[in-house]
Amino acid sequence: MNVNLFIKTLEIPVFGMIGVFAVILIIYVFIKLISYIFDK
Amino acid sequence: MEYIFDNLFNLRIDQIIMWIIGGILIYLAIKKNMEPTLLLPIGFGAILVNLPASGAVTQFINGTEQEGIIDLLFNSGISNELFPLLLFIGIGAMIDFTPLISNPKMIFFGAAAQFGIFITFSLAILFGFVLKDAASIAIIGAADGPTSIFVANFLNSNYIGAIIVAAYSYMAVVPIIQPPIIKTLTTVEERKIRMKYSLKKVSKTTKILFPIIITILSGLFAPKSVALIGFLMFGNLVRESGVLNLLSQSAQKELPNIVTLLLGITISTKMQAEYFINFNTLLILGLGLLAFVFDTAGGVIFGKVLNIFLKEKVNPMIGAAGISAFPMSARVVHKMGQKEDPQNFLLMHAVGANVAGQISSVLAGGMLLSLISNWL
Numbered sequence: 248m249n250v251n252l253f254i255k256t257l258e259i260p261v262f263g264m265i266g267v268f269a270v271i272l273i274i275y276v277f278i279k280l281i282s283y284i285f286d287k
Numbered sequence: 288m289e290y291i292f293d294n295l296f297n298l299r300i301d302q303i304i305m306w307i308i309g310g311i312l313i314y315l316a317i318k319k320n321m322e323p324t325l326l327l328p329i330g331f332g333a334i335l336v337n338l339p340a341s342g343a344v345t346q347f348i349n350g351t352e353q354e355g356i357i358d359l360l361f362n363s364g365i366s367n368e369l370f371p372l373l374l375f376i377g378i379g380a381m382i383d384f385t386p387l388i389s390n391p392k393m394i395f396f397g398a399a400a401q402f403g404i405f406i407t408f409s410l411a412i413l414f415g416f417v418l419k420d421a422a423s424i425a426i427i428g429a430a431d432g433p434t435s436i437f438v439a440n441f442l443n444s445n446y447i448g449a450i451i452v453a454a455y456s457y458m459a460v461v462p463i464i465q466p467p468i469i470k471t472l473t474t475v476e477e478r479k480i481r482m483k484y485s486l487k488k489v490s491k492t493t494k495i496l497f498p499i500i501i502t503i504l505s506g507l508f509a510p511k512s513v514a515l516i517g518f519l520m521f522g523n524l525v526r527e528s529g530v531l532n533l534l535s536q537s538a539q540k541e542l543p544n545i546v547t548l549l550l551g552i553t554i555s556t557k558m559q560a561e562y563f564i565n566f567n568t569l570l571i572l573g574l575g576l577l578a579f580v581f582d583t584a585g586g587v588i589f590g591k592v593l594n595i596f597l598k599e600k601v602n603p604m605i606g607a608a609g610i611s612a613f614p615m616s617a618r619v620v621h622k623m624g625q626k627e628d629p630q631n632f633l634l635m636h637a638v639g640a641n642v643a644g645q646i647s648s649v650l651a652g653g654m655l656l657s658l659i660s661n662w663l
Contacts, residue, residue: 253413259658260405266654267647270508271398274646277500278391285492 332555
C-alpha cells in the first residue's frame, strides 16, 4: 500500500474531475448557442 | 530427427496457461458473443505469441534480433497510436449526436460517469502501481477500447495487454455489471420517473458545426485529448456533411473492420506469458471492474443530486448511461425503466447521455494525461 503517494497525488483525480466538468460546461454553452442561432 | 523436437522442450508452463487464457477468450467470443471482433483475435494471438520461439514475435537468435510480424504491426500501428485513431474516425462516422444536441443537458451525465476513472487512479496508486501504470489502468473506466489503448500506449504502460483485455471484456458485460449497481442506488419510485422527450429539430448547419466546435474547444482546453476527439469528430463531420456519403460508408464499415482485424491480433504481442502472467494482471482486472462500478455509481448519484434541485425530476438511471459503452448502457437503462413501468421510454435520453460519455471519456483521458505529465 503506497499511502504517501496516494495522498500526494489526490489532487490529480480532484482536478481531473473538475476539469472534465469545466470543459463539458463550456461545450454545453456552445451547443446551446449554436442551437439557439440555427435551430430557432 | 532431434531438431524436430528441440522446440518442444522449450515449451514452458506459463505459455500453456496463456493458451488456456487464449482459448477462454475465443470461447467467450464465439459462444457468449462477447466483443467477438476483439476478443477472438486477441485470444488467437495469445496462443500464437506464446508458442516457444514464436516467429510471430521478435526473437533474439544467436544475438541477432529477428523482428516478428506482430511486433512489426505493433510498432507501426499501435506504438504510434495510429490504429486507435483510425478506429475513432469510424466511431465518429457511426454516431448520430442528434439526441445530445437536441437535449444538451445530457452531456453532464457523460461527465459524471467518468468518476470511476479518477477513483480507480487513486486506488491503483494505493495498490502500489507507478503513476503511468495507475493512469493507464484507470482509463479502463473510459469504457472505450481505443481510448484505453491510446492512453496506455502514450504512457508506455507495462500492462497494456491486461488493460486492453479488461477494457473490452467489461464493455461486453456492461448489461451484467450495471443493473445491480443501478438497483442498489435507486428506489423503485426513482426508476419509474418518466422524462418528457420532445424531439427538437436539429438543422444540418448545427450538425456540421457541432464536430468542428467540439474539436476546437477540446483543443483549447484539453489539448492532450485533441488527437482522439479530432479524429472522432472528423468521422462525424464526414457523416454529417452529406457530400461524402461513400467515404462515410467506408468510415463506418471497411475502415473499422480492417483496423479491428489487425488491432486484436497486434495487441496480443503484449500477452506473452512473461509480461502477462503475474499478480498485477489479476489486480488490473479487479481495478478495471471497480472503474466500471464507480462510473455507473457516479452517473446515478449525479442524477440523484440533480433531483434535489430540479423541479422536473430526471430519472437517475440515465446517469448510468453516461459511460461510453455505446449503445449497451443506453439499452440497459431503457430496459430497466421499462421493467418498472412499461410505458416509460428513456431510450432517447439514455442515448444522449451515452454519446456524451463518448466525448467525456476522451476528455477525461486527455485531462489525466495533462495532469500526470507534471508528475512524470
